[in-house]
Amino acid sequence: MLGFYVLVALGSRSPLGRWWESLTGHTLAFTFEGLVIGSLLYSLPFAVQPFATSFGAVDRQLLRASASLGHSPLQTFRRIVLPLSKAGLVTGFALSFAHTLGEFGVVLMVGGNIPGVTRTISIDIYDQVQTANYSSANQTALVLLIISFVVLSVVYGANRRPWAVGPWR
Amino acid sequence: MNWQAFWLTVRLAAIVSTLLIAIGIPIAYWLTYSRWR
Numbered sequence: 299m300l301g302f303y304v305l306v307a308l309g310s311r312s313p314l315g316r317w318w319e320s321l322t323g324h325t326l327a328f329t330f331e332g333l334v335i336g337s338l339l340y341s342l343p344f345a346v347q348p349f350a351t352s353f354g355a356v357d358r359q360l361l362r363a364s365a366s367l368g369h370s371p372l373q374t375f376r377r378i379v380l381p382l383s384k385a386g387l388v389t390g391f392a393l394s395f396a397h398t399l400g401e402f403g404v405v406l407m408v409g410g411n412i413p414g415v416t417r418t419i420s421i422d423i424y425d426q427v428q429t430a431n432y433s434s435a436n437q438t439a440l441v442l443l444i445i446s447f448v449v450l451s452v453v454y455g456a457n458r459r460p461w462a463v464g465p466w467r
Numbered sequence: 468m469n470w471q472a473f474w475l476t477v478r479l480a481a482i483v484s485t486l487l488i489a490i491g492i493p494i495a496y497w498l499t500y501s502r503w504r
Contacts, residue, residue: 337483345487349495394487398480414471418479422472438468
């Protein structure tokens with residue numbers, strides 16, 4: 299559904315598509331740039347949700363103290379909220395990275411299947427399955443699985459606070 | 468293993484997640500601190 303509407307929005311009949319075409323001479327659909335736009339929309343909630351949760355977890359008294367010391371909302375955000383939300387920012391980055399790594403429908407709809415331009419690893423797995431090349435599909439899927447697992451493990455491991463559960467607390 | 472597709476995917480994921488940091492932070496800030504919520 300999202301892929302279809304992004305494809306329509308990026309096509310040469312839409313205002314955005316026409317504007318891009320007049321600028322660059324080619325449409326956004328079935329290009330790497332179009333793929334980036336589609337993936338941005340697709341993965342946006344996976345980044346925004348952890349960001350918003352970590353911003354909301356910052357103690358409001360700290361924000362009030364900062365304001366009472368004369369800091370503007372932007373200064374308070376940059377000096378207090380952002381440093382205290384580091385874990386949420388890292389989590390949002392990792393989730394959106396892993397989510398984009400495995401996306402299929404939007405990529406196929408917006409980018410098609412052009413080797414070297416829009417053929418991602420998930421479409422390559424699909425192609426291998428279509429040609430009954432299961433051993434190659436298995437190998438590729440396994441590499442993708444390991445990468446996603448490693449990325450998520452590293453991020454969640456880095457975000458763990460051992461002092462919060464350790465016996466020495 | 469199609470390494471061309473692999474590196475294209477990694478490049479796409481890296482660009483998208485980096486851009487989402489820039490786009491997602493203002494949206495999350497607005498969702499968290501806007502007065503209407």
